[in-house]
Amino acid sequence: MTPARSGPPPAVTVVGIGADGWEGLPGPSRAALLEAEVLIGGARQLDLLPPECAGERITWPSPLRPAVPGLLAAHAGRRIAVLASGDPMFYGIGRALTEHLGGELRVLPHPSSVSHAAARLGWPLEDVEAVTLVGRPTARLAAALHDGRRLLVLSADATTPAEVAALLRDRGFGPSRMRVLEQLGGAKERTTGEATADDWAHPPGDPLNIVAVECRRAPDALRLGAVPGLPDEAYEHDGQLTKRHIRAATLGALAPAPGELLWDIGGGSGSIAVEWMRTHPSCRAVTVERVPVRAERIVRNADRLGVPGLRVVTGAAPAVLAELPPPDAVFIGGGLTAPGLLDACWEALPVGGRLVANTVTLESEALLADAYRRHGGELVRLAVAHAVPVGGFTGWRQAMPVTQWAVQKTVNPLPGADR
Incomplete structure (x- = not known):
């Protein structure tokens, strides 16, 4: 049980407000706004307040997030109330304020638009995925598209529904x-604009809206699952692609977890980084690719597969690695023979970080064998064969075997490893 707060209340209070404005606010929220000496919010939100809220009214500048510290510092010592749409801690300003103020913040939430939408539609919230497109590219919606899923899309403005329909058709x-x-x-x-994405022809309506989507995949559309190992056809590539079965094994060894950052060295088509990010919305990745044409192709693949934040x-690595934030995991899919690359990646890893490297050449395999001797881990050879026509019969065609080294960095050397 959280102990009761002692002493004076925090100087900053965040008040959630809905489309019903002042009339929909409970007593504590109204009191905080009436007592505030400074009222900060969007123009639309500030306009919902009555004249009795006499505090100085300040509209958020754009961009908003960088302005938070300076704005709060400029009014230090005064009672500040910040207005937020719905629940401030659900894709709202509450996150930025909490990061800056920590526990010195009072939050008075209001039902979010997602809660309202689920209630109107009769959709249990636990069965619905909410995706915000406020200040974010529409392409990120693609990662949430699975047949039969229900989505609630937070719109950036009145044009978002048409953009959502276009993306659904394209994907x-x-x-x-x-x-x-x-x-x-x-x-x-x-509620307006009830139609399929194929038939969508509705003009823009109110900018304050949510798009409810009941996902249905077209019969001829490529099926993309929720786990690593997407079909190779999902990627635009020039042959530099970690193939499906090897990719699934590689992601399994990398073991992505929410919030973690991957370095993908020698990106090729970006498939490892893309599928790392698809495992959880908070997963992040940086892919390093020395060939500009391939780098542009990675951007397109990431956009199409719903992770435009890649x-x-x-x-060229290792030269560019010093500019990158520290990784939680590193994948090396190309360039292993570059002088110092393997050691630079190893040194960049924190304790508990993972490194996975794949190769098909004897020269790079020798490097991995030496790294295995020094650091331990697991050294495996992955072989895949595909059934192909052989005259009027069927036989196996063997793909090039892949040598994979996977290791987790530990505090103490492993028995038998020369560190």
Whole structure:
């Protein structure tokens, strides 16, 4: 049980407010706004307050996040109330304020637009995935598209529903049913634009809206699963692609976890970094690719497969590695023979970090064998064969075997490893 707060209340209070404005606020939220000496929020939110809220009104500048520290410092010592749409801790300003103020923040939430939408639609929230496109590219929606899933998409403005429909059509989900819910919780609430993405022809409506999507994949669309090992056809490539079965084994060895950062060295088509990021929305990745044409191709693959946040660095490793944030895991898919690369990646890893390297050449295999001797881990050879026609019969065609070294960095040397 959290102990009761002692002493004076925090100088900054975040108040969630809905489309119903002042009338929909409970007593504690109203009191905080009436007592505030400074009121900070968006113009639309500030306009919802009555004249009785006499504090100095300040509209958030753009970009918002970098302005937070300076704005709070400029009004230090005064009672500040910050307005937020719905629940401030659900894709709201509450996160930025908490990061800056820590526990010195009071949050008074309001039902989020997602809660309102789920209530109107009769969709249990635990069965729904919420995706925000506020300040984020529409392409990130692609990672959430799975047949039968229900999505609630937080719109950036009135043009978002049409952009969502276009993305659904492009990604093979044109049969998906869409509805737009506007001004949720307010007097002007309404549901508009009920149609499939294929048939979407509705003009822009209210900018304050949520798009409800019932995902339906077209019969001829490529099926993309929720685990690593997407079909090779999902990628644009020039042959530099970690193939499906090897890719699945590689991601298994890398073991991504929420919030972790991957370095993908020798990106090729970006498949390892893309599928690392698809495992969880908070997973991050940087891919390093020295060939500009391939780097551009990685950007396109990341966009199409729903992880437009993938950072692509065009340059040669290990030279560019010093510019990157510390990784939680490193994958080396190319360039192993570059002088100092393997050691630089190893030194960059924190204790508990993982390194996985794949190769098909004898020269690079010798480097991995030496690294295995020095650091331990697991050295395996992965071989895949595909059934192909042989005259009127069927036989096996062996792909080039892949040698893989996987290791986790530990505090103490492993028995038998020369460190």
